[in-house]
Amino acid sequence: MRTVLTAFVAGAALACVIAPSVAQKTAIPVTIDNFVFSPERLTVKVGTTVTWTNHDDIPHTVAAKERAFKSKVMDTDESFAFTFATPGEYTYFCSLHPHMTGTIVVEGTAGSGATQ
Amino acid sequence: MAPVKKDEILHDHNHDGIDRRGFLRCMAWAGTGALCVLEGGVLKSYALGHAGEMGGKISKGELTFMQISDSHMGFDKPANTDVIGTFKAAIDKINALPVAPEFILHTGDLTHLAAAEEFDALEQMLKDCRTKQVFYVPGEHDILNDNGAMYRDRFGRGTRGQGWFSFDQKGVHFVGLVNVQGVTEGGLGVLGGEQLDWLEKDLAPLSAETPLVVFAHVPLWMVYPKWGWGTDDGTKALALMKRFGSVTVLNGHIHQVMQKVEGNVAFHTARSTAFPQPAPGSAPSPGPMKVADDKLRSLLGIRNVTFKRGEQRLAVIDTPLQG
Numbered sequence: 547m548r549t550v551l552t553a554f555v556a557g558a559a560l561a562c563v564i565a566p567s568v569a570q571k572t573a574i575p576v577t578i579d580n581f582v583f584s585p586e587r588l589t590v591k592v593g594t595t596v597t598w599t600n601h602d603d604i605p606h607t608v609a610a611k612e613r614a615f616k617s618k619v620m621d622t623d624e625s626f627a628f629t630f631a632t633p634g635e636y637t638y639f640c641s642l643h644p645h646m647t648g649t650i651v652v653e654g655t656a657g658s659g660a661t662q
Numbered sequence: 663m664a665p666v667k668k669d670e671i672l673h674d675h676n677h678d679g680i681d682r683r684g685f686l687r688c689m690a691w692a693g694t695g696a697l698c699v700l701e702g703g704v705l706k707s708y709a710l711g712h713a714g715e716m717g718g719k720i721s722k723g724e725l726t727f728m729q730i731s732d733s734h735m736g737f738d739k740p741a742n743t744d745v746i747g748t749f750k751a752a753i754d755k756i757n758a759l760p761v762a763p764e765f766i767l768h769t770g771d772l773t774h775l776a777a778a779e780e781f782d783a784l785e786q787m788l789k790d791c792r793t794k795q796v797f798y799v800p801g802e803h804d805i806l807n808d809n810g811a812m813y814r815d816r817f818g819r820g821t822r823g824q825g826w827f828s829f830d831q832k833g834v835h836f837v838g839l840v841n842v843q844g845v846t847e848g849g850l851g852v853l854g855g856e857q858l859d860w861l862e863k864d865l866a867p868l869s870a871e872t873p874l875v876v877f878a879h880v881p882l883w884m885v886y887p888k889w890g891w892g893t894d895d896g897t898k899a900l901a902l903m904k905r906f907g908s909v910t911v912l913n914g915h916i917h918q919v920m921q922k923v924e925g926n927v928a929f930h931t932a933r934s935t936a937f938p939q940p941a942p943g944s945a946p947s948p949g950p951m952k953v954a955d956d957k958l959r960s961l962l963g964i965r966n967v968t969f970k971r972g973e974q975r976l977a978v979i980d981t982p983l984q985g
Binding site: 580581582602604605607609611618619621622637638639641642643644645647657 | 739740741757758774775776803806807845846848849850887888889890903946947949950
């Protein structure tokens with residue numbers, strides 16, 4: 547988990563340097579409570595880091611439909627962060643409880659996300 | 663699948679010409695497990711704590727086995743901070759039976775986080791069980807780090823694909839299925855084409871009179887899709903079993919007893935040895951249900967249901983870990 551987080555944090559920093567005008571500098575949170583991602587649909591600027599945190603007493607994961615990202619298992623109060631360097635609509639789910647779904651909409655031009 | 667009225671279980675299904683004595687029923691599911699006794703082709707079940715009520719029946723039985731489920735080794739949240747203790751209580755119940763069951767089926771979620779030490783704990787504890795043979799199918803918690811590689815290496819040796827297999831015991835055909843791999847967004851449990859093809863070939867040589875016991879982690883029937891309690895392609899598996907006169911489906915995952923009979927198929931879910939979950943729709947979500955400490959072990963165990971069917975008495979007597 548730590549390695550993954552570090553890699554994404556580094557990615558976020560790079561994105562900020564190249565596209566400072568569009569990226570959110572602070573991570574946007576998505577919480578998991580009672581088997582629900584909240585907000586279920588989130589719109590961010592390209593280069594933004596989103597952090598998911600599990601508040602349930604049962605582990606969850608975050609897995610993108612198109613495999614753009616996949617967390618390791620998050621036990622209670624553990625988090626996973628991913629920086630969105632490419633615009634688009636990312637639907638994701640919990641691979642343990644696939645009825646749990648969410649969407650991240652990443653806005654921006656393709657050029658502004660060319661940091662990956 | 664339409665809900666089946668309770669009294670349909672009392673109906674005779676002889677219209678299909680299949681020998682009624684070949685119809686397996688496994689009607690008792692306790693928090694710690696159930697003991698199934700095949701008597702003259704009829705499978706009856708007894709709760710673990712009621713071994714005395716069975717009298718000499720076990721010794722006359724042709725086949726006895728156990729189902730345990732959802733031991734969640736490594737879980738340490740308030741719903742049960744001592745899953746080791748409750749699992750030990752389950753083993754103690756098995757060891758206290760007058761006759762040792764021939765084998766145990768563990769229907770998945772051996773561990774909470776698929777950690778090596780969690781698998782170790784389960785393995786170590788089962789060494790204290792006098793019944794040594796245990797057949798496993800994985801739950802979603804057992805495969806979450808490595809797609810089940812460690813699970814299969816340690817508990818799925820000799821199985822096929824992601825861990826499915828079959829075996830025969832005294833005329834009963836047992837099939838262990840995996841429905842926690844390859845899930846997709848918005849979906850439920852899934853068996854997948856490869857496994858269904860294997861199942862079709864596995865069942866093909868069997869006569870329709872062969873009793874089937876099919877076990878998998880997630881319920882093969884739609885218990886409560888809103889909470890993910892069902893298997894998307896479960897009906898495809900059940901279609902392959904339609905010609906059989908006796909099919910018993912044993913699942914875990916939902917940590918509570920549910921039963922349903924549809925035609926010749928009897929569905930049962932077992933309770934966990936670790937923590938209870940809420941009844942479908944009775945809480946905002948599934949997950950560990952916190953109860954008072956002195957209530958936990960009784961919730962993990964008790965439920966008595968008795969069906970009477972003609973002259974055959976089909977008892978459902980669940981056993982609490984305590985109380």
